[in-house]
Amino acid sequence: MSMLADWITGPLAYPFMQRALVVSLLVAAVCAVLSCYLVLKGWSLMGDAISHAVLPGIVIAHVAGLPLVVGAFAAGLSCALLTGYLKENSRIKEDTVMGIVFSGMFGLGLVLFTKVETDQHLNHILFGDVLGVSVRDVIETAIVAGGTLLVVLALRRDLLLYCFDPGHARTIGLPVRVLHYGLLVLLALTIVASLKAVGIILVIAMLIGPGATAYLLADRFGRMLAVAVATAMLSAAIGTLASFHIDGAPGACIVLTQSLFFGLAFLFAPRNGVLARRRVPAGTA
């Protein structure tokens, strides 16, 4: 018992670990909530697209002397809007359009990055630098993540209805375009808030894993949200602490822990798990 307590409190003696844990937990919570909508709407690739597309925005903001957050948000949102525009004005399917837009923007970002002198490390942008966050970063993350979380939770029923049955949402007079673009804006904000913690590449794991795990475990949306947030925050805590002990990258450890939870849910989920299905004859599960 005391070994476990040491395992937890040992790292937390260091202020940088305390800050890392707070940021990870915040990011995990907001990503988990968003992930439920992405999984249900079939927008997993959209998260991937926006996160990659953020890179040129960061570089340009750096050159222009703007806060990086602003550049990242603008770039992420342009990616989403450009995708929508191309899809509506051509016969190409949405996933293909997204692939073209985000890889193009990511490429642009990489080219710009090598051309511009910055004090940023590419690795930190790609994989996050949660051990290096300042108090100011913590506050920034708390504001963006907390604000996003509040808006999503306030709109959660409307967003759910929009994902489930956009036709009905429209006929009862909900502003479906506002909900559609609102969800994209919230997604872009979430990604921006997560950059410090997990970076461009791994944020997509945070935006899919918890929702996918919860989807296997819950048959009601409220519970799905709760399960997603719980597993994501638990993973964030375990991953951050484990990274200290094994001297690994925190972002990667968090994502790995989440994958582990998904694997457990896949095997042992009471209704949908592989093992549960095996116990019941096929067809009645």
Next chain:
Amino acid sequence: MNAPVPTDRLASPSPASNVVPGTPAGPPRGDGILVDRVSVTYPNGTTAVRDASFALDPGTICALVGINGSGKSTVFKAIMGFVRPSAGAVRLCGMPVAQALKRNIVAYVPQSEDVDWNFPVLVEDVVMMGRYGHMNMLRIPARADRAKVDEALERVGMAAFRKRQIGELSGGQKKRVFLARALAQEGRIILLDEPFTGVDVTTEGAIVALLRELRAAGHVMLVSTHDLGSVPDFCDQVVLLDRTVLAAGATAEVFTPENLQRTFGGALRNFRLGGAALHQDADRRSLTVLTDDERPLVFYGDPDSDGEGRT
């Protein structure tokens, strides 16, 4: 089920006038749904519907009949504001579509294929979605909303299933859940896309009985269907569609073998049994069976001779 339905609906020229007092006789004026010379062109250049017009008054059940690709879903989309007509206009209860949607008067029962049945929502959650338009911004149900949901579930006979995830239901039960959502919404206009596909006779009967109750309460229902046999049973108006409106009006006048032949062309199976093959007396009437897939439509008698009957 105590809907005041006349026993011999076909004998009366305008059954709606028997049901809703005060509805003027004569052709519908479109106080419920007015589709006025509407054309819809999709972005790829396909004109799915051209110059379509029909009018429905409150207290009407209208069938929207046509082959695959004739534009039934397109007409629905125009009424729900999903596509903007390139010409003409739709008015709902006298209002433009956008205003009618804001007023929450249009309820829509989707085609089963359009629903993600794995979605983590329970039966009662889906029915509660019908109440969103009546709630405040945060969509927190009030006691009245819960009462409406209970009542709607009772009326479609699904109260026992309210805690089921929606995928864990039979085809007919799924249909009834979405019907309950439309009931809970209390929309004046109810659009049903193929409500009878994959539904057995008992459930179909229950749905029809419910639609009749709604008609008696003054709702307008537009039902797209392939199930020709049941149309004369419960629809007082019919719109025949083939990229435009071929015919629209009271069932008894519009739902004739000639019009149906025109609507369906070769797509309809047509059996005509007449003369000696049918009976051995001097009766010159013949038996015509029209069917595309489900219940066949049976005309007994030569349409232009007297003594016509229909089963």
